[in-house]
Amino acid sequence: MSDRSAHAAPGRLTHWEKRTEVPLFVASLFFLAGYAVHVLAPRNTEPWRDLALALVGATWLLFLADYAVRLRLSGLGLRFVRAHWLDTVVLLLPLLRPLRLVRVYTAVQRRRDRPRLDLYARAMTYAGLAAVLLGFSAALAVYHQEHGAPGATIRTFGDAAWWVCATLTTVGYGDVSPVTPGGRTVAALLMVCGLALLGAVTGSFSSWLLQVFTREDEKRPPERG
Amino acid sequence: MSDRSAHAAPGRLTHWEKRTEVPLFVASLFFLAGYAVHVLAPRNTEPWRDLALALVGATWLLFLADYAVRLRLSGLGLRFVRAHWLDTVVLLLPLLRPLRLVRVYTAVQRRRDRPRLDLYARAMTYAGLAAVLLGFSAALAVYHQEHGAPGATIRTFGDAAWWVCATLTTVGYGDVSPVTPGGRTVAALLMVCGLALLGAVTGSFSSWLLQVFTREDEKRPPERG
Amino acid sequence: MSDRSAHAAPGRLTHWEKRTEVPLFVASLFFLAGYAVHVLAPRNTEPWRDLALALVGATWLLFLADYAVRLRLSGLGLRFVRAHWLDTVVLLLPLLRPLRLVRVYTAVQRRRDRPRLDLYARAMTYAGLAAVLLGFSAALAVYHQEHGAPGATIRTFGDAAWWVCATLTTVGYGDVSPVTPGGRTVAALLMVCGLALLGAVTGSFSSWLLQVFTREDEKRPPERG
Amino acid sequence: MSDRSAHAAPGRLTHWEKRTEVPLFVASLFFLAGYAVHVLAPRNTEPWRDLALALVGATWLLFLADYAVRLRLSGLGLRFVRAHWLDTVVLLLPLLRPLRLVRVYTAVQRRRDRPRLDLYARAMTYAGLAAVLLGFSAALAVYHQEHGAPGATIRTFGDAAWWVCATLTTVGYGDVSPVTPGGRTVAALLMVCGLALLGAVTGSFSSWLLQVFTREDEKRPPERG
Numbered sequence: 022m023s024d025r026s027a028h029a030a031p032g033r034l035t036h037w038e039k040r041t042e043v044p045l046f047v048a049s050l051f052f053l054a055g056y057a058v059h060v061l062a063p064r065n066t067e068p069w070r071d072l073a074l075a076l077v078g079a080t081w082l083l084f085l086a087d088y089a090v091r092l093r094l095s096g097l098g099l100r101f102v103r104a105h106w107l108d109t110v111v112l113l114l115p116l117l118r119p120l121r122l123v124r125v126y127t128a129v130q131r132r133r134d135r136p137r138l139d140l141y142a143r144a145m146t147y148a149g150l151a152a153v154l155l156g157f158s159a160a161l162a163v164y165h166q167e168h169g170a171p172g173a174t175i176r177t178f179g180d181a182a183w184w185v186c187a188t189l190t191t192v193g194y195g196d197v198s199p200v201t202p203g204g205r206t207v208a209a210l211l212m213v214c215g216l217a218l219l220g221a222v223t224g225s226f227s228s229w230l231l232q233v234f235t236r237e238d239e240k241r242p243p244e245r246g
Numbered sequence: 247m248s249d250r251s252a253h254a255a256p257g258r259l260t261h262w263e264k265r266t267e268v269p270l271f272v273a274s275l276f277f278l279a280g281y282a283v284h285v286l287a288p289r290n291t292e293p294w295r296d297l298a299l300a301l302v303g304a305t306w307l308l309f310l311a312d313y314a315v316r317l318r319l320s321g322l323g324l325r326f327v328r329a330h331w332l333d334t335v336v337l338l339l340p341l342l343r344p345l346r347l348v349r350v351y352t353a354v355q356r357r358r359d360r361p362r363l364d365l366y367a368r369a370m371t372y373a374g375l376a377a378v379l380l381g382f383s384a385a386l387a388v389y390h391q392e393h394g395a396p397g398a399t400i401r402t403f404g405d406a407a408w409w410v411c412a413t414l415t416t417v418g419y420g421d422v423s424p425v426t427p428g429g430r431t432v433a434a435l436l437m438v439c440g441l442a443l444l445g446a447v448t449g450s451f452s453s454w455l456l457q458v459f460t461r462e463d464e465k466r467p468p469e470r471g
Numbered sequence: 472m473s474d475r476s477a478h479a480a481p482g483r484l485t486h487w488e489k490r491t492e493v494p495l496f497v498a499s500l501f502f503l504a505g506y507a508v509h510v511l512a513p514r515n516t517e518p519w520r521d522l523a524l525a526l527v528g529a530t531w532l533l534f535l536a537d538y539a540v541r542l543r544l545s546g547l548g549l550r551f552v553r554a555h556w557l558d559t560v561v562l563l564l565p566l567l568r569p570l571r572l573v574r575v576y577t578a579v580q581r582r583r584d585r586p587r588l589d590l591y592a593r594a595m596t597y598a599g600l601a602a603v604l605l606g607f608s609a610a611l612a613v614y615h616q617e618h619g620a621p622g623a624t625i626r627t628f629g630d631a632a633w634w635v636c637a638t639l640t641t642v643g644y645g646d647v648s649p650v651t652p653g654g655r656t657v658a659a660l661l662m663v664c665g666l667a668l669l670g671a672v673t674g675s676f677s678s679w680l681l682q683v684f685t686r687e688d689e690k691r692p693p694e695r696g
Numbered sequence: 697m698s699d700r701s702a703h704a705a706p707g708r709l710t711h712w713e714k715r716t717e718v719p720l721f722v723a724s725l726f727f728l729a730g731y732a733v734h735v736l737a738p739r740n741t742e743p744w745r746d747l748a749l750a751l752v753g754a755t756w757l758l759f760l761a762d763y764a765v766r767l768r769l770s771g772l773g774l775r776f777v778r779a780h781w782l783d784t785v786v787l788l789l790p791l792l793r794p795l796r797l798v799r800v801y802t803a804v805q806r807r808r809d810r811p812r813l814d815l816y817a818r819a820m821t822y823a824g825l826a827a828v829l830l831g832f833s834a835a836l837a838v839y840h841q842e843h844g845a846p847g848a849t850i851r852t853f854g855d856a857a858w859w860v861c862a863t864l865t866t867v868g869y870g871d872v873s874p875v876t877p878g879g880r881t882v883a884a885l886l887m888v889c890g891l892a893l894l895g896a897v898t899g900s901f902s903s904w905l906l907q908v909f910t911r912e913d914e915k916r917p918p919e920r921g
Binding site for chain 3: 862865871899902906
């Protein structure tokens, strides 16, 4: 949605966005890795956990700098915040960054001069990858919120991963589920984003399957004639 | 569905409906706010709770008056009740009013002379907003029915909100769920309406994603040539 | 699917099917009513329960007779059993008869010379009605299987209805769920049929919403010009 | 997806694949049967369980041989592993073989000179059959992992089948659910594959229903004229 406004904006903004797409995505992977180490490392490995926290902070400052530069270049002033509300949300909740994967994916494809994937396969790949990254982030965040809470059922990272699987696919057994307000907020965000992504995977798969069967029909006559 | 019949009806009815769309929507927000205060305010704040209840009654009388005027103007007599059965249901269950949001949304858009959102974005926005309002209403109603019942698992408004998230997305953990007949009736209504709305969000998102990827393909050749 | 073969069959079969569509649907409602009375009536009302059971048997014999006549008229012999496998399944599990509602719906519409509903509205109406009838049948059957079983959580018909709501919408809280093999078999049938029907409701609603928004766009220019 | 690359490959590979499609599918049914006997046979029937295990091993060697021949014939060397990653995954997790059913289905249809099923009916049939086979495999694997674990709720094969029904349809009651890491891994695989397959069934059914209603509209005028 912010795609069109970006194209209407001055050329320098577009240039900046094209240049920073891939580096920022790599930075967001470092952010995720830092957060993972901070959350999952045992209590007594203090130097590593602090280092990881520093990495998280540093990458977040990078995101903030990028946001500031883009706000400047756009020449929109504070209207930028509203026009690019999705970017603003992603700045405040950096664990949602995987959702911006669609741009990176396009950028990477543009550089490789290879025939690109089929339309449905691309939609499935994008939605699938975004769902995996989002699920991993959510598992970390929920584990972080829950594992020490009294009465929690999510006690290990394995439980959190299992909970994410059951939630993203909307199966929802309820054998493990968040009990703290923080964990439930993360869960609600995961449900909303995940539902849309999984719906896109399912919808694309369904369309793709119908396409395969349709093509087959079209190939038929020449094969026989 | 009642849209076409409204257009076929005499001009005065159409005029009335256009005029009252936005005021009635504002009234329905007051209805919701009054109900929220009545349900959520602590027991000992009696004057406020009674005031809120009065607000609920007053706005409901407004809805009744609007229904009566439209029944009159349509010149259909009692057939109006059947032709506009959705409006009749909404009159009796005013918490379902958010579903009429689609008209208000159109009316507001008509007045602003701005380029409107993309088709899928609009469907997603409408269904998403309607789902949020409906979910809030359902959380209030279920909390109202359940919080004092013996053996209830929904004891705070936070529990009710968490239950609505898990229900609307069809995850359904079952860690909290209604136990009274009243609460279960509200839940069944929420499931049916919510399922359709969420399906619309998912379906539109899926179509929108495929559209984004298709457009990209079309933009390709000029970019290179 | 059996629709096309019926058209290719001799005219007498088609004639028979057209004539018996509505009477057989009425008979299937009697079947359902009889089964409901038999299952829900209290233990000590013996004459009524036996009468209801007799009604169930009588209507089932009617279905059997219809099946035999159609097998005869088709001139296919035993191949009829395979060509019309859906009818064969419905004969053996008469509680699935609501799924044949689509034919009755068409037949009723044909007789009334009124403008018919919009395509999506019709699909929603059919799938919604079939889901309600199927859900009612499933609630009866599960209540029948479960209410006396040791360790059962479905103890009243209200529980069974609540369980059907949670199952058809795939929410699945798990606060009540079948524990006997018979109840679980009914549940599995309900899940498979219900999922497809509810998917049809959701899909049609989503398409209908997009259509409403598209039409609006098309109406736009003349309104302003 | 591997379909196109297979067509671009040398003719001998295509020839090999066409020839081996049906035999390999039969072999995968033997694999499944062997695994079923090994898992479900009582402890004290040792000779039979060992024979079944030998059958599993023998058919797996067959799959390995087929993979090796195809890798050779393709002339791609190790790039084959990446280009045919789906086949590689299926080699390592042979219980996923039912997903390859789509090819067999096409091959069988090609040999019979009968009018083929309608597009949507074919997609539903394929996705439905694949879901049933996948569900059966998953029930076996989960029963294998869980039935001896301490604190397990899946204790009989009936429990496992019931759990598969609730999982594939995303109802997820949670009355029975896997507790071991192995069982949960199987469950996650089932959820992801099953969700896509069931989504395809639902989507095709919805499209098929709309098609039925559309055709009816088109048939209308001549019937009356």
